[in-house]
Amino acid sequence: MMEQTKILKKKAIQxxxxxxxxxxxxxxxxxxxxxxxxxxxxxxxxxxxxxxPKNPKLPDRDRFVMSKGHSVESYYAVLADLGFFPVSDLxxxxxxxxxxxxxxxxxxxxxxxxxxxxGHGLAVGVGMAIAAKIDSAGYKVYVLMxxxxxxxxxxWEAAQIAAHYGLDNLVGIVDRNKLQISGRTEEILRLxxxxxxxxxxxxxxxxxxxxxxxxxxxxxKGLPVERGKPHLVIAHTIKGRGVSFxxxxxxxxxxxxxxxxxxxxxxxxxxxxxxxxxxx
Amino acid sequence: xxxxxxxxxxxxxxxxxxELAREDETIVVVTSDARGSAAITEFFESFPERAIEVGIAxxxxxxxxxxxxLCGKKSFVxxxxxxxxxxxxxxxxxxxxxxxxxxxxxxxxxxVSYGPLGSTHHSLHDIAAFRAIPNIDVILxxxxxxxxxxxxxxxxxxxxxxxxxxxxxxxxxxxxxCFEIAKGYVLRNGSDxxxxxxxxxxxxxLKACEILSKEGIEVTLIDMPSVKPIDEEIxxxxxxxxxxxxxxxxxxVHGGLGEAVSAxxxxxxxxxxxxxxxxxxxxVTGRQEEVFSHYGLDSVGIATRVQAFLRRLTHGR
Ligand SMILES: Cc1ncc(C[n+]2csc(CCOP(=O)(O)OP(=O)(O)O)c2C)c(N)n1
Ligand SMILES: [Mg+2]
Numbered sequence: 001m002m003e004q005t006k007i008l009k010k011k012a013i014q015x016x017x018x019x020x021x022x023x024x025x026x027x028x029x030x031x032x033x034x035x036x037x038x039x040x041x042x043x044x045x046x047x048x049x050x051x052x053p054k055n056p057k058l059p060d061r062d063r064f065v066m067s068k069g070h071s072v073e074s075y076y077a078v079l080a081d082l083g084f085f086p087v088s089d090l091x092x093x094x095x096x097x098x099x100x101x102x103x104x105x106x107x108x109x110x111x112x113x114x115x116x117x118x119g120h121g122l123a124v125g126v127g128m129a130i131a132a133k134i135d136s137a138g139y140k141v142y143v144l145m146x147x148x149x150x151x152x153x154x155x156w157e158a159a160q161i162a163a164h165y166g167l168d169n170l171v172g173i174v175d176r177n178k179l180q181i182s183g184r185t186e187e188i189l190r191l192x193x194x195x196x197x198x199x200x201x202x203x204x205x206x207x208x209x210x211x212x213x214x215x216x217x218x219x220x221k222g223l224p225v226e227r228g229k230p231h232l233v234i235a236h237t238i239k240g241r242g243v244s245f246x247x248x249x250x251x252x253x254x255x256x257x258x259x260x261x262x263x264x265x266x267x268x269x270x271x272x273x274x275x276x277x278x279x280x
Numbered sequence: 281x282x283x284x285x286x287x288x289x290x291x292x293x294x295x296x297x298x299e300l301a302r303e304d305e306t307i308v309v310v311t312s313d314a315r316g317s318a319a320i321t322e323f324f325e326s327f328p329e330r331a332i333e334v335g336i337a338x339x340x341x342x343x344x345x346x347x348x349x350l351c352g353k354k355s356f357v358x359x360x361x362x363x364x365x366x367x368x369x370x371x372x373x374x375x376x377x378x379x380x381x382x383x384x385x386x387x388x389x390x391x392v393s394y395g396p397l398g399s400t401h402h403s404l405h406d407i408a409a410f411r412a413i414p415n416i417d418v419i420l421x422x423x424x425x426x427x428x429x430x431x432x433x434x435x436x437x438x439x440x441x442x443x444x445x446x447x448x449x450x451x452x453x454x455x456x457x458c459f460e461i462a463k464g465y466v467l468r469n470g471s472d473x474x475x476x477x478x479x480x481x482x483x484x485x486l487k488a489c490e491i492l493s494k495e496g497i498e499v500t501l502i503d504m505p506s507v508k509p510i511d512e513e514i515x516x517x518x519x520x521x522x523x524x525x526x527x528x529x530x531x532x533v534h535g536g537l538g539e540a541v542s543a544x545x546x547x548x549x550x551x552x553x554x555x556x557x558x559x560x561x562x563x564v565t566g567r568q569e570e571v572f573s574h575y576g577l578d579s580v581g582i583a584t585r586v587q588a589f590l591r592r593l594t595h596g597r
Contacts, residue, residue, distance in 0.1 A: 026396070028395075028396055028397070069400065094396035094565065095396075095565070095566075096564070096565065096566040096567070096570045096574075097564055097565060097566065098396075098565045099565070100565070101396060101397070101398040101565045102395075102396040102397040102398055102401075102565075103397055103398045103400050103401070105398060114398075114399075114400065115400070116397065116398055116400030116401060117362070117363060117366075117367065117400045117401075118336055119336070148313060148335070148336050149336060151312075151313070151334075151335030151336040151337045152336055152337055153337060153339060153340065180313050180335075180336065181313045181314070181316060182313050182314075182315050182316060182333070188313060188333055188335050189333070189334065189335025189336075189337070
């Protein structure tokens, strides 16, 4: 295993632990979705995006929009780890008076837009990508969406507009974990064939294993593969990834672990860290 | 009226809908990946063909409910108040209210009951928004009993309605289900000041009256579930008796119950009014009760502010 990949794999496990700790402390949060997008966040923030945690408003930074705002715990955990704000502040997550609210807000250094109502992020991302074109700026815009989120019609309006403007500096990412709150996406509201839909809307679609950091980094770094088109990365993931009893279980969308569940989850993640170390 | 027995209003709303659906096969429910929050999972199991899941698509949920109603169904849309009062607003205005489709919207987890999830999940503008649309009733039951009564009442009113309830289990204010449109309920009688409140904050106003009574201040407390149409008579009569009015709501101070009451009194019987609600800002992070206490909307806060209001009136500022 390459050294960099190994470091990032460990990072992903640590982010999961931090996210779970936050949810456990706050007795509030969105466990499943936070765990499912960890590798996507790690790949983007540690391996792809141009940014400076000490200068979060750097004009030419790449933009990241957390459109699935409920996955805020792993997002905050990543931003804190990178030094956008002190890691110790995470203890105040969702506590009275904290700037770390239960969905992302721009009070948090590194957060570009307030999200939490689904189906908003892609349009904001389209605006950012158009601004980059107007200014001939080199930055890219990444928008992370849930698959259930794609039920919202506003996503498809924005998708159409992005293609119309030929925004090849815009990357949409779908956390394709096949679950939303009430059950399986294909049972609640059929989404497939997703690739055909986005392709028909004028996007270039790429599939990737959403838990393979190396592949994610290589995919993102290789974009755009086609000039003049926005790109959609369908990241195939498992909701609740990393903790066996949370994985692929709709009940864990916003369930908070009790003492015993928390202990077991942390143990399982620690085991995984040890395995990685043994894997020299 | 005991604090021990608490119940979430959504539980009783769901029960009322189940009872109605058994007797009336034109009842349908529509939701948008919110059957759990709306407590209608059982409805989905009992009446699968009359429970319509549209996915996370609040705007279409309202449009679809309008279409169902225009074809003879009595449709109830259930989902988070924050999304139905904001995202689906134009559908409510045009497809429901303007068209006159008999759709009842039940906004759950209203106000700040989602607490620390933040302003995307709060609905502190919904009374103002829906009050400004003609042809739709705006109703905020104060407990599970009243929520049950509201559902049973509005089903027979051939007219759109927006009903806002909370999320968390709350104490009972009313021993029995009771609701009539445009009717206020006197919960306490006193001659020093009138408090008018709506929704799940009524309980806190009631507790504030107990605190004030110990201080020698006797309050007339009116529960006003029907914010539009509102009970003008009870407001005017009470203002005549006490000469001072305080309103309390889990809503922005702009455009809600307070301004509705002010408009009526300004026209008919002007008296000093104090509007208690969330100030014009995105609220501080916190659980519902923390947010209430931060803005002086818990029982102690309400009592303190009523006293300050009375002091100001007697001694000037
Ligand atoms: C406009 C809007 N409607 C409803 C919700 C409530 N909600 C929060 S998460 C969620 C399910 C999201 O599912 P998905 O996009 O698949 O996210 P993930 O599986 O990654 O958690 C819903 C319905 C919301 N946040 N915004
Ligand atoms: Mg999903």
